[in-house]
Amino acid sequence: MRPKHRIGLLLTTAVLLLGLTGCQRADMSVLDPAGPVAKMQLSIIMLSVYIMSGIFVVAMGILLYVLIRYRSRRGQNQPPKQVEGNNVLEAIWTIIPVILLAILAVPTVTTAFALDAKPTGSNVLNVKVKASQFWWQFEYPDLGIVTAQELHIPTGTKVNLQLETTDVMHSFWVPRLAGKTDLIPGRTNTMWIQADQPGEFQGKCAEYCGPSHGVMDFLVVAEDPRQFQAWTDRMKHPQVQPAGDAAVEGEKLFAQNCASCHSVAGTNFKGALGPNLTGFADRIKVAGVLENTDENVRRWISDPAAVKPGTKMPKVPLNEQQISAVAAFLRDLK
Amino acid sequence: MAKPLEEVLSHPVHTATAPRKRFWLLDYLSTVDHKKIGLMYALIGVFYLIVGGIEALLMRVQLFSPNNHFVSYPLFNQLFTMHGTNMIFFAAMPLIFGLMNLVVPLQIGARDVAFPFMNAVSLWFTFVGALLVNISWFFGDAPSAGWFAYAPIGLNQFNPGHGMDFFIVGLQIAGFGSLMGAINFIATILNMRAPGMTLLRMPLFTWTSLVASGLILFAFPPLTVGLFLYMFDRLFGGHFFDAAMGGNPVLWSHLFWIFGHPEVYIVALPAFGVISEVVATFSRKRIFGYTSMVFATVLIGFIGFMVWVHHMFTVGFGAMADSIFAIATMLIGIPTGIKVFNWLFTMWGGQIRFKTPMMFALGFLPTFVLGGITGVMLSAAPADYQYHGSYFVVAHFHYVLIGGVVFGFFAGLYYWFPKVTGRLMHEGLGHLNFWFMFIGFHLTFFPMHFAGLYGMPRRVPTYNAGVGLEIWNQLSTIGAFVMAVSIVLFAMNVAYAFIRGEKAGNDPWDARTLEWTLPSPVPEYNFAQTPLVRGLDPLWMAKEEGKTTVTPAEPPGPIHMPSNSYLPMVMAVGLFIAGLAAIYHRLFFIVLGLEVIALAMFYHSLNDDEGYHVLPEERALAKGEGA
Numbered sequence: 001m002r003p004k005h006r007i008g009l010l011l012t013t014a015v016l017l018l019g020l021t022g023c024q025r026a027d028m029s030v031l032d033p034a035g036p037v038a039k040m041q042l043s044i045i046m047l048s049v050y051i052m053s054g055i056f057v058v059a060m061g062i063l064l065y066v067l068i069r070y071r072s073r074r075g076q077n078q079p080p081k082q083v084e085g086n087n088v089l090e091a092i093w094t095i096i097p098v099i100l101l102a103i104l105a106v107p108t109v110t111t112a113f114a115l116d117a118k119p120t121g122s123n124v125l126n127v128k129v130k131a132s133q134f135w136w137q138f139e140y141p142d143l144g145i146v147t148a149q150e151l152h153i154p155t156g157t158k159v160n161l162q163l164e165t166t167d168v169m170h171s172f173w174v175p176r177l178a179g180k181t182d183l184i185p186g187r188t189n190t191m192w193i194q195a196d197q198p199g200e201f202q203g204k205c206a207e208y209c210g211p212s213h214g215v216m217d218f219l220v221v222a223e224d225p226r227q228f229q230a231w232t233d234r235m236k237h238p239q240v241q242p243a244g245d246a247a248v249e250g251e252k253l254f255a256q257n258c259a260s261c262h263s264v265a266g267t268n269f270k271g272a273l274g275p276n277l278t279g280f281a282d283r284i285k286v287a288g289v290l291e292n293t294d295e296n297v298r299r300w301i302s303d304p305a306a307v308k309p310g311t312k313m314p315k316v317p318l319n320e321q322q323i324s325a326v327a328a329f330l331r332d333l334k
Numbered sequence: 335m336a337k338p339l340e341e342v343l344s345h346p347v348h349t350a351t352a353p354r355k356r357f358w359l360l361d362y363l364s365t366v367d368h369k370k371i372g373l374m375y376a377l378i379g380v381f382y383l384i385v386g387g388i389e390a391l392l393m394r395v396q397l398f399s400p401n402n403h404f405v406s407y408p409l410f411n412q413l414f415t416m417h418g419t420n421m422i423f424f425a426a427m428p429l430i431f432g433l434m435n436l437v438v439p440l441q442i443g444a445r446d447v448a449f450p451f452m453n454a455v456s457l458w459f460t461f462v463g464a465l466l467v468n469i470s471w472f473f474g475d476a477p478s479a480g481w482f483a484y485a486p487i488g489l490n491q492f493n494p495g496h497g498m499d500f501f502i503v504g505l506q507i508a509g510f511g512s513l514m515g516a517i518n519f520i521a522t523i524l525n526m527r528a529p530g531m532t533l534l535r536m537p538l539f540t541w542t543s544l545v546a547s548g549l550i551l552f553a554f555p556p557l558t559v560g561l562f563l564y565m566f567d568r569l570f571g572g573h574f575f576d577a578a579m580g581g582n583p584v585l586w587s588h589l590f591w592i593f594g595h596p597e598v599y600i601v602a603l604p605a606f607g608v609i610s611e612v613v614a615t616f617s618r619k620r621i622f623g624y625t626s627m628v629f630a631t632v633l634i635g636f637i638g639f640m641v642w643v644h645h646m647f648t649v650g651f652g653a654m655a656d657s658i659f660a661i662a663t664m665l666i667g668i669p670t671g672i673k674v675f676n677w678l679f680t681m682w683g684g685q686i687r688f689k690t691p692m693m694f695a696l697g698f699l700p701t702f703v704l705g706g707i708t709g710v711m712l713s714a715a716p717a718d719y720q721y722h723g724s725y726f727v728v729a730h731f732h733y734v735l736i737g738g739v740v741f742g743f744f745a746g747l748y749y750w751f752p753k754v755t756g757r758l759m760h761e762g763l764g765h766l767n768f769w770f771m772f773i774g775f776h777l778t779f780f781p782m783h784f785a786g787l788y789g790m791p792r793r794v795p796t797y798n799a800g801v802g803l804e805i806w807n808q809l810s811t812i813g814a815f816v817m818a819v820s821i822v823l824f825a826m827n828v829a830y831a832f833i834r835g836e837k838a839g840n841d842p843w844d845a846r847t848l849e850w851t852l853p854s855p856v857p858e859y860n861f862a863q864t865p866l867v868r869g870l871d872p873l874w875m876a877k878e879e880g881k882t883t884v885t886p887a888e889p890p891g892p893i894h895m896p897s898n899s900y901l902p903m904v905m906a907v908g909l910f911i912a913g914l915a916a917i918y919h920r921l922f923f924i925v926l927g928l929e930v931i932a933l934a935m936f937y938h939s940l941n942d943d944e945g946y947h948v949l950p951e952e953r954a955l956a957k958g959e960g961a
């Protein structure tokens with residue numbers, strides 16, 4: 001009676017499985033890797049999908065057959081033969097899964113070790129990642145650069161990440177580049193990533209960390225090595241001269257209201273509680289989530305908690321004109 | 335052995351006859367009868383299933399579109415915390431204990447559980463534990479650190495309100511209830527089986543209940559210890575999980591998952607047991623590979639304790655630890671696979687009747703298999719670095735917990751409902767109930783696999799627009815409402831059964847095990863005469879010999895029954911007072927609450943109440959056969 005529905009279900013399943021093959025925009029898709037780490041991880045995913053769909057098809061095939069063939073019919077007044085079991089069959093469905101799982105286990109282990117090996121050599125870039133309730137800091141110890149929300153890396157280069165948190169647990173996830181590593185109080189974790197092609201790769205915090213966990217976003221910006229070099233030069237020697245009256249006024253207000261938390265390289269603003277704002281005008285996003293437009297900068301400053309509830313950045317008592325001035329100052333941080 | 339009648343009647347403290355009837359509500363509040371306790375457990379479970387379901391619907395509305403502001407972020411966090419906590423601890427656990435209470439003593443030919451009084455204590459502890467966690471909404475704020483309450487997000491510094499205190503104290507109390515319940519069932523199953531029922535003649539539901547109880551016995555103590563440490567951190571200024579003070583937050587994660595992984599099997603194994611009973615009955619066939627089913631169950635329980643680190647693959651324990659726990663996790667797939675194929679081959683060659691319980695069992699099969707498949711996928715550690723903490727995991731465990739536990743539980747509910755109430759539910763409504771749940775379920779959770787693979791972390795109140803996440807979330811939300819309709823249909827069906835349901839008779843399904851030899855509803859003493867068991871499926875064996883019931887193992891005699899008691903409820907109220915007082919640091923009331931418990935225990939120890947006896951003549955009277 002019901003098999004029709006089951007066929008329908010299988011068809012829907014098949015249609016949904018097409019989702020696996022794309023036809024969706026996939027800016028954060030695990031299925032569209034852009035570096036060796038995510039590629040290795042995807043190959044394990046696909047291997048397990050193949051093996052397990054085999055098992056699923058066999059099991060559901062038997063189910064369908066049984067439901068059609070052995071449904072009760074009119075006139076069956078004798079109960080069916082009572083079977084205790086069958087050693088051969090039972091051995092088969094013990095041994096075959098063992099073999100299939102072994103096939104999955106071997107690459108699982110080798111990949112786990114391959115990912116765990118810390119890359120070495122002169123061509124490796126080191127970055128210290130520091131997560132705090134709801135933002136990310138990226139420090140390049142060998143280059144003397146500190147930035148936030150956007151991790152710039154050169155393409156084709158292995159990047160060693162050292163991960164720490166200042167408060168609760170977070171987890172570093174860039175689906176197209178690599179799976180997660182947690183940031184845990186009292187621990188320093190490591191992982192490595194590499195981007196094979198230039199692009200912006202969306203990163204997410206993947207361990208629940210408080211009210212704004214869902215918007216604790218960041219970007220990995222992969223550029224070809226020459227452009228990356230140019231970026232590091234700009235970050236090391238930023239232009240911090242405010243141009244225009246508003247920006248000059250903004251700098252003063254910044255010194256009074258913001259410098260206790262924010263620092264800017266090349267100035268005497270040295271606050272450490274919030275993100276380093278060096279080169280802020282070049283950022284793609286404000287606070288990791290809003291497009292970096294003048295309007296959004298003002299929106300952020302006028303009420304940070306409206307964008308990220310629970311954020312440590314307070315609502316600073318400035319009027320609209322003062323906020324515009326501060327925003328103008330930030331516009332000039334190139 | 336029952337005492338001779340003369341001795342019973344001459345005993346000074348005995349009331350030889352049953353005490354006068356109480357008002358039904360008072361009877362339930364003071365009952366120590368496993369059937370009434372089971373019913374109350376099931377009611378608690380269904381109630382919190384609905385509460386947790388409403389919480390889920392609110393979340394699904396919020397996630398219908400990106401950047402939605404239906405609920406605030408902090409409220410959303412409370413919703414998913416309470417949803418998880420309610421569903422696992424206060425829906426799944428009571429439902430499972432409810433079924434165990436209703437069915438296990440009947441299946442093994444016993445008149446009650448080993449410790450009826452303690453059974454009532456377990457129930458009431460579960461009740462007040464659940465109450466305590468849920469009333470936090472009315473005391474300011476509900477807990478919001480997720481159902482596994484990782485440190486330090488759950489500690490005072492990051493969670494200053496009292497919500498988490500309610501969570502910790504409530505879970506602790508409910509946990510005591512579960513532990514006592516497990517001990518009770520282990521004692522019952524090991525000691526109180528009818529003559530002839532060897533371990534390898536026990537029905538599979540009883541077997542899975544035994545193994546699940548064993549798991550509780552070993553899995554809940556780590557949780558209890560963890561919760562104690564948490565309580566010290568939160569209420570008494572301890573620093574066990576506070577890294578800044580030399581503590582270690584990962585310690586809590588370990589303790590939690592050493593409990594948390596077996597917990598999955600604690601609720602899933604009895605559901606497997608239900609499926610075994612239902613599939614066998616509705617195929618009119620003996621379960622295929624009974625012995626391998628038993629060993630698979632034990633093996634799943636055993637390996638279940640060695641895989642907890644797969645919940646923590648991203649903590650950074652290194653390739654060696656991850657590999658070991660990955661392989662251990664894959665191993666669980668083998669006994670689970672054995673079970674699935676045994677179910678399939680039980681139906682093979684049978685005469686399958688598509689009654690509602692069987693529909694749920696058949697819905698269970700593909701759903702649970704998919705959950706198992708994603709389980710194996712998740713076990714491959716490097717792949718899990720991608721899935722972990724994403725909607726893929728949310729999809730996986732709902733396939734296991736709804737596909738496994740809820741479908742299994744509904745199969746059991748429809749199956750044993752006539753035994754418990756004496757009435758049949760409506761088949762048409764039952765089928766409708768099933769199809770809404772089945773379709774709604776897959777519509778809700780299948781798309782979540784893709785949401786996860788497209789980069790959506792779990793526990794987020796919003797998601798990035800324009801990256802292909804909208805469609806999956808919209809399908810999920812629609813599916814969730816379809817599931818909600820199925821629960822309404824279920825409620826209608828229960829109402830129908832009570833108002834116009836057909837009388838069930840002893841054996842409405844042509845079943846196989848001892849409980850179906852009893853009248854429906856079952857009399858308070860269960861078996862007028864203890865049955866004699868000569869193999870697996872005693873009722874079926876009797877039917878094969880042309881008999882309608884199983885031969886008794888003893889002559890009719892007076893049946894000893896325990897008396898009702900309000901003390902279990904009083905003790906739970908004491909614990910409730912002490913718990914609430916601990917949250918608000920009111921020493922006086924803590925002592926008061928504990929004193930209530932101590933006094934109740936003292937009274938119970940000294941009170942020389944040996945219960946009463948039901949005499950054969952009275953039983954005949956009750957049956958309407960005349961004296």
Ligand SMILES: [Cu+2]
Binds near residue numbers: 216
């Ligand atoms: Cu975070």
